[in-house]
Amino acid sequence: MFHYRTAVPIAALLVLSHCCHAEDSNSPTEHGDRLAAEYFALETAKLSEATFAEIETLEDWERLRDGYRDELHEMLGLDPMPERTDLHPVVTGTLETDEFVVEKLQFQSMPGLYVTGNLYRPRQVDGALPAVLYVCGHGRQEVDGVSVGNKTHYQHHGEWFARNGYVCLTIDTIQLGEIEGMHHGTYRHDKWWWNNRGYTPAGVEAWNSIRAVDYLQSRGEVDPGRIGVTGRSGGGAYSWWLAALDERIQAAVPVAGITTLQNHVVDGCVEGHCDCMFMVNTYRWDYPMVAALVAPRPLLISNSDKDPIFPLDGVVELHRKVRRIYELYDAESKLGLQITEGPHQDTQELRVHAFRWFNRFLKNDRSLIETVATPYFETGELKVFDELPVDERVTEIHESFVPKVTAEELPQSHSDLKKQSKHWKEALLQKSFRGWPSSTSEALDSKVVAQSQQDGCLVRAIEYTSQSPYRLTMFVVEPSPSESGDDESTSAAEAVDVRILDQQGWDDMAPAWSYLFPEIVVGVKSDAELWQSTSESLSGSATVFVAPRGVGLTQWSTDKKTRTHLRRRFMLLGQTAASMQIYDVRRGLQAIDAIDGVGGTRNLIGRGDAAVWALYASLFEDRIAELELTDLPARNRDAPDLLNVSRSVELPHVVSMAADRASGVILRAADDDIAQWQSVDFPDLGGKIRLIKK
Known part of the structure; x- marks a missing residue:
């Protein structure tokens, strides 16, 4: 079964991490954690308040x-849409009862991307x-250590539908299916490059x-104009994606599959969810926007009142906001909230309400x-494959889907x-750095808070x-006026060295600043x-x-799990910590x-992560003289x-753009790493890019 944690507000969570990891009340990260909690609350409120701000009328x-739906396609990695290739469906076996038949089947949603399922009729x-x-939601089922798919855990739903006059196809997810792919890239496996790629298993x-x-x-016994979708937990989320994107869905009952950004980011529910529950939030949506794309088709939002990862207050708030759109259609009767x-x-x-909803809107039956939903078979009986196909791409689909x-x-x-740089910069601003504030949003309000003359x-x-x-x-360190002989310690014509510090760079310098x-x-x-x-x-x-946020005086928690979910909170807000x-x-x-x-120009100097920060910053600020980037x-x-950065540029592209401007x-790189840079065929920039072995 899917394991979840009770939702914990971020402020309480970050304080708790100190207690659990023996960091006392004077922890150097305590201030940084409080700032992070405040930041996430402010940003979440902005996105929540912006939801439907442009909508006054049905027109x-x-x-x-349609533009919103296009954005959702993109945020799920479905822009461009993959080719609808032949499904190559295969029925590998059947099971029968007096009331219904089950077909054990598989098809390929794209070549090698096998989907296993059971079709009940x-x-x-x-x-x-x-x-x-x-x-299906996350319901692991194994026989003798071999996955038989989460479809077998949810068999009672398909069996009820077949016993009551429906065709029901229950499909496995890529994680916990018969061919076990991955949902936990950022959650558990440090696959942060999924964000770079613009990939989410939700897509x-x-x-x-x-x-x-x-x-x-394609099935002759199916009325193509009367198709619905439902599922719970992870399946609730996938019900939302499908119903929002595909208008062939005529009725939807997502169960425990969606709530607000407030719940996820501020209240801590993100900690209970793997990556399949979230789109890559490029356009900075709150989740009522996904729900509204179902309107005015029949939609029952279904949840229980003590669900810690889909809390009641968030579900009710989401319904309240989506109701506005249904009201514009004069279709309030087609929107339901079941608690x-x-x-x-x-x-x-939860099941009974869903069954009645489909009867009402797909069969006109009130x-x-x-009858109750009862499982009929041992889970192993519903397994599709005797042997897994050698050409399967399920386990590595994250490498090629986007x-x-x-x-x-x-x-x-x-x-x-020159021509390409303009396009690349615009793509970066729109797809990677959309979460930046506008240039006029806040004053810098620079103030000298202390100074010292030493040596x-x-x-x-x-x-x-x-x-x-x-x-x-x-x-800021500069020669004392008495030493330089000038009223101003640094000539405006001289280049200023700007050293960008990551946490290691800060730690190296902190004893000097403390002195x-x-x-x-x-x-x-x-x-x-x-x-x-x-x-x-x-x-x-x-x-x-x-030193940017999260470094030095604003350092975040050093606990790995806490830092993982802090980074995931950024991505839910359409940002990343690095951006x-x-x-x-x-x-x-x-x-x-x-x-x-x-004054004057600036030489940017950075190492490791700080080198990446400096490189990208140089694209958007003027008067950059030279960049010295190590590792x-x-x-x-x-x-x-x-x-989404990998959809636009690779780092050699960014280096080329920076070199052209500076x-x-x-x-500077070690012997093992410099070979990768030496293999890059940079454009001719008159020797402005130099490789130096450390």
Whole structure:
């Protein structure tokens, strides 16, 4: 069965992580965790308030609806839509009772993407029947250690439909099916590159469901104009995807499969869900938008009142918002909200309401339900394959489902690079960095909060607002005016070194900052010698040290599980942690302009993740002189995740764009890594890209 955690509000969750991991009340991450909780609450509220803000009339909705549906296709990895290839359906066996027949079948939703299922139909069929696609939740079933598919766990639903005059196709999901794919990429397996690719297993489940409807419509005993969909938990989510995308669905009953961003992000429900429950939220939707795409077709939103991962308040709020759209159609009678008592379980009360809904809208039958849903077979009897097909792609479909660019697709001429760069930058802004605030959203409000003169240097700690509630601190080191002989310590014509710090870079420097500013950098043992060696190693011009959110003074929890779900909260908001850290670097570069005596161009210096932040920030800020990037990954797959980035560019594309805008890019890498960069066929930029072995 699907295992879930009780939903925990993010603020309580982050405090709890400290207790569980022996971090006392003076933990250096406590401040960062509080800021993260506040940030997520603010961003969630913005997206919630924006839902249907453009909709006043039915004309407004119908004018925008197709565009919204196109966006959902894209966010599920279905733009462009895969080719509808031959399904190659195969029935591998049948089971019979006095009332119904079960066909054990498989089809290919695309070549090699096998879908296993059981098709239930009445024993006697007179004329075309209504049909229901039942999409399964997470219900593992094994016989002798071999998966027989979650369809066998939910067999009683298909059997009830067949006993009551329906054809019902119950299909396995890619995880927990007979061929076991993966739903837990970011949840459990650190496959953050799924975000780079714009991939979610929700898209595969949606596609398999669309092709399942194709199959149902090919069956002679099915009335193609009377098809419904239902499922619970994960199947509830897939019911939403299918009903929103495919208007062939004439009635839908998603059970315990959707709630609000407030529940997921702020109240902590994301922790109970794998990746199949979420689209890649490029367009920054709250979930009522998905639900509204079903209107005005019959929709019953079904849930229990004690479900910890689909809480009652969120389900009710979602219904309230979607009701607005049904009211525009004067179709309130086609929207239902069913709340029964109980936890996150497949209860009889939930089933009966779903059965009545389909009877009402697919059979025009309002009679009482007299039969219960009862399983008839041992789960192993419903297994489709004796041996799994050798050409299956289910287990690796995340590698190919969404198209991507390759590093080899680089323009060779400077003129072609110029043309492509404009397109790439626009794609990045629209698909990867859409979650950035507008440039005029908040003032920087830069302020010197402390300064110190040590060893011939003037050092200033400067706070600035990147994005509420984040007030970040940069450290500016420059020769003291008395040492330089000028009123201004740095000439406006000189290039300023801007060192972007990741957490390791901060940890390396923190003892020096603690020596200079013990009231700001607390809980770190100061080191005067480190400061002295640092000051001696700096260039004669100003050096600025920038640490984005989640680093240094705003560091997040170091607990792996907590950090995983923090990153997942970002992605639910149509952002990633890395995309917002890049934004913070941009804001830091803008804040430098407000620092007295520090002007001119900027050399950006970063290592590892910080090299990626610096590289992308350089595309969107002017007066970049040179980039010095150490240990920059050569491929998106190894870099911090940015939504959809691999659909537009690979890192060599970004390096080319940056080098064209700057005076040059230096890539420093170890022997094992530099070979990847040496294999890149960069466009001719007059030697502006240099590779140096560390």
